[in-house]
Amino acid sequence: MFITFMAVLLLFFMLPLSISASGDAFIGVNIGSDISDMPGSTEIVSLLKAQSIQHVRLYDADRALLLALANTGIRVTVSVPNDQLLGIGQSNATAANWVTRNVIAHVPATNITAICVGSEVLTTLPNAAPIIVSAINFIHSALVAANLDQQIKISSPHSSSIILDSFPPSQAFFNRTWNPVMVPMLKFLQSTDLNFTNIPIMVTESGWPSKGDSSESDATVDNANTYNSNLIRHVLNNTGTPKHPGIAVSTYIYELYNEDLRSGPVSEKNWGLFYANGEPVYTLHLTGAGIIFANDTTNQTFCVTKSNADPKMLQAALDWACGPGKVDCSPLLQGQPCYEPDNVVAHSTYAFNAYYQKMDKSPGSCDFKGVATVTTTDPSHGSCIFPGSHGRKGTRTNGTSLAPSNSTSSGCLSQYHDNGGFFTSSLILVLLLCAVV
Numbered sequence: 001m002f003i004t005f006m007a008v009l010l011l012f013f014m015l016p017l018s019i020s021a022s023g024d025a026f027i028g029v030n031i032g033s034d035i036s037d038m039p040g041s042t043e044i045v046s047l048l049k050a051q052s053i054q055h056v057r058l059y060d061a062d063r064a065l066l067l068a069l070a071n072t073g074i075r076v077t078v079s080v081p082n083d084q085l086l087g088i089g090q091s092n093a094t095a096a097n098w099v100t101r102n103v104i105a106h107v108p109a110t111n112i113t114a115i116c117v118g119s120e121v122l123t124t125l126p127n128a129a130p131i132i133v134s135a136i137n138f139i140h141s142a143l144v145a146a147n148l149d150q151q152i153k154i155s156s157p158h159s160s161s162i163i164l165d166s167f168p169p170s171q172a173f174f175n176r177t178w179n180p181v182m183v184p185m186l187k188f189l190q191s192t193d194l195n196f197t198n199i200p201i202m203v204t205e206s207g208w209p210s211k212g213d214s215s216e217s218d219a220t221v222d223n224a225n226t227y228n229s230n231l232i233r234h235v236l237n238n239t240g241t242p243k244h245p246g247i248a249v250s251t252y253i254y255e256l257y258n259e260d261l262r263s264g265p266v267s268e269k270n271w272g273l274f275y276a277n278g279e280p281v282y283t284l285h286l287t288g289a290g291i292i293f294a295n296d297t298t299n300q301t302f303c304v305t306k307s308n309a310d311p312k313m314l315q316a317a318l319d320w321a322c323g324p325g326k327v328d329c330s331p332l333l334q335g336q337p338c339y340e341p342d343n344v345v346a347h348s349t350y351a352f353n354a355y356y357q358k359m360d361k362s363p364g365s366c367d368f369k370g371v372a373t374v375t376t377t378d379p380s381h382g383s384c385i386f387p388g389s390h391g392r393k394g395t396r397t398n399g400t401s402l403a404p405s406n407s408t409s410s411g412c413l414s415q416y417h418d419n420g421g422f423f424t425s426s427l428i429l430v431l432l433l434c435a436v437v
């Protein structure tokens, strides 16, 4: 799905928030299960605990996983899958049954805090659109009857594609085609205020794939790391948006695991923070705190040559780094650990990185007239250990880094405040919005 990031911000203006009373924003993760080697429920819960992940969203209400999540303190959002929506939207009894089996059976041991009714129904299952509101109503009635309506929120997540004219965000509006559904739904969510000014929103899916096919050049580990690291930092800081600064918008990252069975382009299978075996796909570089994701060791960014750089420019930059730049280039000499491979790309990568580390990764120190770029992947190989490396490959450590980074490649969210230019490039992003009562 190719959607621009601006959509994340839109509903702030359509539905200004007033959820400061509900406290700070949190980061959660989505747990999809289109995985050939799906980890068992206890393995999943171990990973969540090891990574200090406190909020998860499921695409169904898997009984084994809900049982494994009991007494962990982890907050759980369950979902009514689209294929059950029709039955629930047509029958109060079916809805009550669903709540009994999938919610009442598990609370309070499992802390179910929200129910998402369907997923992207307007865009993926438009024929079912008219019954969303009745499905929400029926499920809500069942929660009221069980006296759970105060602790369990309910809504339906929507694709950001229902929002039009999304830049700048303040001019965005809903595609009016969906008014017959959106208006009653918003009425339900905010029955006291028909101008809908106080409905809190939550971003139920936001992320970036770490790998794509040849037409998806933005799907890289570095971009995924940059996006998710900055997203987490932005959310946990309660930064809000330019129009509504300081408003908490909790967000679920898409997603915990790579889902290898998903169809579509290569990127579809590579949104995860972790492989199914629990190894991280990359090491996030976050700042401090350890609020989510286990605190780990590394704080690593490196400077490398750009893949399409002109060899003549590389050679000139290499000569500069090892000369006026005062980099110690002796490891590049014959017989030394970084001599092989003996080519200008490998040697300039070493020299650029050494300079970048020597300059304390200061802004501008990884440019070299545009032939260098920052990465989070440790370029060390064999006995050639790059300056700034902690001796192991940054992309395959288990545990997730909580370290600040001011590198040029990690400014996407902060750049938002400076200029909109960043968003003119095509980004890959799944975004759903889940309003909550």
Ligand SMILES: *[C@@H]1O[C@H](CO)[C@@H](O)[C@H](O)[C@H]1NC(C)=O
Pocket: 073, 075, 108, 111, 113
């Ligand atoms: C369940 O989650 C809610 C919302 O975060 C929290 O207020 C409540 O204390 C939790 N309950 C338990 C038993 O942990």
Ligand SMILES: *[C@@H]1O[C@H](CO)[C@@H](O)[C@H](O)[C@H]1NC(C)=O
Pocket: 092, 093, 096, 138, 141, 142, 145
């Ligand atoms: C649906 O059932 C609940 C009990 O589960 C009941 O309280 C409620 O009035 C019913 N709502 C409708 C619209 O029939």
Ligand SMILES: *[C@@H]1O[C@H](CO)[C@@H](O)[C@H](O)[C@H]1NC(C)=O
Pocket: 164, 175, 176, 177, 178
């Ligand atoms: C609004 O949604 C309808 C139904 O999906 C679609 O046909 C139409 O193209 C959308 N409008 C715009 C301007 O995208």
Ligand SMILES: *[C@@H]1O[C@H](CO)[C@@H](O)[C@H](O)[C@H]1NC(C)=O
Pocket: 193, 195, 197, 198
């Ligand atoms: C919208 O609701 C707010 C209160 O939530 C109220 O102050 C404002 O006047 C309302 N605006 C309109 C156009 O009704």
Ligand SMILES: *[C@@H]1O[C@H](CO)[C@@H](O)[C@H](O)[C@H]1NC(C)=O
Pocket: 233, 234, 237, 238, 239, 246, 414
């Ligand atoms: C964190 O929030 C403060 C004020 O709320 C803001 O000044 C600062 O820029 C934010 N930092 C980030 C990284 O968003």
Ligand SMILES: *[C@@H]1O[C@H](CO)[C@@H](O)[C@H](O)[C@H]1NC(C)=O
Pocket: 050, 294, 295, 296
């Ligand atoms: C986080 O760091 C603290 C202090 O260094 C350490 O005691 C703790 O075990 C670490 N947590 C994890 C999950 O690695």
Ligand SMILES: *[C@@H]1O[C@H](CO)[C@@H](O)[C@H](O)[C@H]1NC(C)=O
Pocket: 297, 298, 299, 360, 361, 403, 404
């Ligand atoms: C991360 O890097 C910054 C600046 O480069 C440094 O101040 C900080 O101490 C590092 N943190 C860790 C955990 O190494």
Ligand SMILES: *[C@@H]1O[C@H](CO)[C@@H](O)[C@H](O)[C@H]1NC(C)=O
Pocket: 050, 278, 398, 399
């Ligand atoms: C990290 O890796 C080490 C060694 O491979 C393993 O013993 C440990 O259990 C792993 N930790 C987590 C949280 O996966």
Ligand SMILES: *[C@@H]1O[C@H](CO)[C@@H](O)[C@H](O)[C@H]1NC(C)=O
Pocket: 404, 406
């Ligand atoms: C990162 O950048 C911000 C703003 O440009 C600056 O205030 C901060 O000191 C920098 N942090 C580091 C670790 O360089």
